[in-house]
Amino acid sequence: MTQSISVRQQPAISKASCQHCSLSNLCLPLALDNSEMSRLDEVVNRDRIFNRGEQVFGQSTPFRSCFAVKSGAIKTSMITESGDEQITGFFMPGELVGLDSMSDDHHASTAKALERTSVCEIPVDQLEQLVHVLPGLQHHMFHLMSQEIRNSHQLSVLLSKNTAEERIAALLLSLSSRFRRRKLSPTHFNLPMARNDIANFLGLAVETVSRVFTRFQNQGLIRARGRDIELLDLEALQVMAQGTSQP
Amino acid sequence: MTQSISVRQQPAISKASCQHCSLSNLCLPLALDNSEMSRLDEVVNRDRIFNRGEQVFGQSTPFRSCFAVKSGAIKTSMITESGDEQITGFFMPGELVGLDSMSDDHHASTAKALERTSVCEIPVDQLEQLVHVLPGLQHHMFHLMSQEIRNSHQLSVLLSKNTAEERIAALLLSLSSRFRRRKLSPTHFNLPMARNDIANFLGLAVETVSRVFTRFQNQGLIRARGRDIELLDLEALQVMAQGTSQP
DNA sequence: CAGGCCTCTTGATTCATATCAATCGATACA
DNA sequence: TGTATCGATTGATATGAATCAAGAGGCCTG
Structure with missing residues (x-):
């Protein structure tokens, strides 16, 4: 028998700020110094909780925000016209969900919590403004989106080869x-x-x-x-x- | 018999400027007004020509620039460790190649001309600076990268379903x-x-x-x-x- | 104009994985 | 506490596309 004490992730004693978040070296703050981080803090909607199976956003949801996973996990998928699902990614703590939607006014995919999950919501209009004054953040956003393209290409390779x-x-x-x-x-x-x-x-x-x-x-x-x-x-x-x- | 007069693309009587390029409504300038466009003009390396089969960049090439296709066509591919190729995209005039490489110091993929192709080279460091002063361009870049993610996800769906x-x-x-x-x-x-x-x-x-x-x-x-x-x-x-x- | 080398097409056979079917275990439910 | 439900596993069979093999049509080159 394995120990069945479920090692639940403690929701990190974050004083509701990026500075104190245990993921600050993985997530968006990675690119920022302390003063910059507080600018980010102001726009982040912290600690939205979703239970297993709950939808964070769907393909018909208007696109307003990206989401950083804080604890738990999320899957994103595209639902085809013929009704079947194709999962396009799994997102773990410190990773940013929704980058595929920045080219439209509604989401390009559906995001669902795989387990009880907490996320930080980052409104894109404010993110874009912030990016404009914080070159480091801009660079990092390009980096993240590029990474996402690369991951997806890697998935294509996997699927076809x-x-x-x-x-x-x-x-x-x-x-x-x-x-x-x-x-x-x-x-x-x-x-x-x-x-x-x-x-x-x-x-x-x-x-x-x-x-x-x-x-x-x-x-x-x-x-x-x-x-x-x-x-x-x-x-x-x-x-x-x-x-x-x-x- | 079909007419076999090859309808070669005239290299557009561009006076070497985005303003006069026939693709300005498809390509990066799409997001810019005239004065902004001339800023872009200054950084673009125009009319680099590649013959069929020639490599625009490879996975070992240091990443310095993105490329806008002006005429012709380009394929991008990833070469796996076991040596086989997976094409990740085809790029036609007005489309931007190399967005998957902005997260690293070398290219994430290899780009080859499918036919005689002319491209505009856009150095990324200058592009990033430009993006910083032209919010419209920044928004457009997010748009393009997001689109690229979406396309790639779409390809995954195709491949697996x-x-x-x-x-x-x-x-x-x-x-x-x-x-x-x-x-x-x-x-x-x-x-x-x-x-x-x-x-x-x-x-x-x-x-x-x-x-x-x-x-x-x-x-x-x-x-x-x-x-x-x-x-x-x-x-x-x-x-x-x-x-x-x-x- | 012949020879060689691609690219494309067509046919025969094989194979990896899907599909169909059934069972088992665990969790939830009432 | 029994029963329903869902997820995971295992076995038997079917199939879409790969592979193997060969030929046909272009296109360049000497």
Whole structure:
């Protein structure tokens, strides 16, 4: 039996300011000094809470704000005209959601909380004004958006070039490095999302995801008990993720 | 026999300025008034020419500039560690290439000319400064980058949810609307890219692309002679592109 | 004008993964 | 406490597109 004491994220004793937020070195404040940070503080709508499954915004929602994840996790997806969902990203604490919507007056995607999640809401009109007086923030915004493009291209590569095993290895490693970034264990963590979401994101059937997990387990690459995941052989996973196309 | 007089794009009698460029209503100047445009003019490196197959930049190139396509066409791709290419986008006149690289000091992708192509080079450090004094341009840059994220997400949807036929229909329609935007015929145009590139971009084998083209032709949806394409039934293509998943 | 080299097309076979079907376990529910 | 519901797993079968193989049509080059 594993300890089943749920290690809930304490909502960080933030005095409702970026300065005191434990994520300030990951999130937007990363690019700012203290005085600049307080400018940002003024426009941020702190601590909006969403329960698992609740929608942060939808494709029909007018676009007013971006959201920084504070705790929990969010998935974004596009719902096609024929009604099915394609998950386009998972967002963890310190990451910014909604950057794909800045080219329109309504959101380009739907964002849902994967678990109980708290976010900081950042109104875009105020963000744009702020960016205008804080060159560092502007640069950082370009950086973030560019990163987002790159991630998405990377996803395209995964979807069109890689096998089921390679895709799943890549996802596990991506999650791992994001946990590491937050100074959490990169080898033992809880998946914030269901198998279903993984399958959808990676363009696979749930059954395939399940099979690959058990295969990985039999090969001694991981240990998986539901959402509790342990990566036992990072190197092997890295090799796997890269794909070995040419002989 | 079709007229084989090649309708080469005249390099627009641009007096080397955005004001006189025929693309000013599509490209960056879109967001600017005349005085602002001349500021942009000062930083743009005009009329760099690349022949078919030549590289505009590569993944190892230090990132200094974005490029606006003036005539011709460009493909961008990511080369994976295992050495194979995944095309991430096609860029036509009036479109901006290189936005995925603003988060790093080297390019995130490789850009190659698909045919003889002229581009305007825009040094990023100067662009960032300019953006800082021209709020309209800043807004537009956010818009463009956001659009790029959206496009890429759209590609992911295509790759993971749609059949070969649906993907190809979608690509043809995307090209069509981009020709329309430039006031060219949306139903009769020359593909700037080879079948190979289409296949790669859409995550298919060349043979599959070829087969789908002939199938479409037999169904009376298109007429295809090599790169010369005529869309005969836009509506049917639209229906096809959306995919009919649920019964 | 012939030869060589691409690009594109067409046909036959194979394979990875989807789909269909059933069971199991856990959590929620009343 | 039993029952309904949902998520995950496992097995059997079907299939869309890849791969393998070969030929056809252009286009350049010597």
